[in-house]
Ligand SMILES: Nc1ncnc2c1ncn2[C@@H]1O[C@H](COP(=O)(O)OP(=O)(O)O)[C@@H](O)[C@H]1O
């Protein structure tokens with residue numbers, strides 16, 4: 001086990017800044033997830049930690065020791081990739097034993113370590129097989145086994161489950177969480193899949209274009225996203241974003257869709273007319289079958305209904321917003337396409353973002369509502 005610390009880390013490839021101002025501390029025994037869209041710099045960050053890419057500037061410390069120039073072999077890290085990178089001509093046993101043999105470890109000790117890792121991963125019955133005789137999930141287990149036998153101080157996973165089908169991904173996710181508990185190891189897990197990140201991570205770092213957008217627990221990121229980027233990246237279907245206009249500098253009022261007003265207590269230092277975004281998650285949207293119900297903030301027309309069994313998702317259109325608004329209905333009521341509904345939400349569940357995408361004030365700060373006049 002080890003703790004890692006990155007300070008002001010920056011990576012430049014051919015004059016392009018790929019990572020900038022990365023400050024991060026990973027605690028001993030922690031499972032930290034790096035989450036972000038393709039190309040945001042996740043693999044580069046992991047490779048710099050592993051010593052496979054150089055750090056352009058800034059510091060990497062492993063257990064307080066400066067590690068910028070430590071060769072990969074001396075870092076006591078093991079990396080597991082999306083492509084399993086197994087040796088095709090070697091048995092599972094030999095694949096797992098290879099690095100230990102290279103390190104000159106005694107055969108009996110190698111056998112013990114490989115057997116123990118195989119038992120942990122439930123692949124003992126596969127030890128004599130060649131990789132080509134394994135399923136994708138089994139190959140991924142072997143790749144993880146190869147990391148475990150080395151007893152690294154830190155495990156680095158780079159999208160290890162991306163090649164597996166959805167059911168197997170779900171199963172391996174649970175097993176990785178169990179493995180983390182069992183080994184008590186420090187792990188950094190890279191993924192672009194927000195569901196994987198939310199279910200696996202104790203803490204998640206959201207990366208966007210080479211910068212840390214936010215670091216927090218899954219619940220913190222979901223409930224109090226620091227930016228619109230984080231709010232939209234987490235949650236399926238994505239959070240509804242309503243364009244809003246800031247109306248008054250004395251008593252802040254937000255106008256949404258030109259139709260209704262939200263009185264708010266946000267501390268906003270803006271000008272009347274400034275554009276803001278009010279965001280509401282699908283599970284916080286409410287609706288009434290009467291478009292003119294007294295609680296309705298605005299009317300909308302049902303365009304698509306998806307029945308998911310445990311809930312239904314209703315996509316509705318308004319006259320003033322290009323994007324569909326999505327509502328999660330846990331009661332799975334029957335809705336007809338084309339039907340008019342009245343929509344509303346509890347302002348306490350609305351998140352307000354500035355034009356720069358940064359959240360303004362607290363989620364519960366939007367206080368009361370008045371009807372259009
Ligand atoms: N060896 C390299 N040379 C030049 N650019 C690179 C190299 N490796 C990665 N990049 C660039 O760095 C950015 C981040 O890449 P990467 O870390 O692979 O992203 P992710 O893993 O999040 O998908 C991308 O724009 C990519 O094109």
Ligand SMILES: [Mg+2]
Nearest residue numbers: 042043044158
């Ligand atoms: Mg990558």
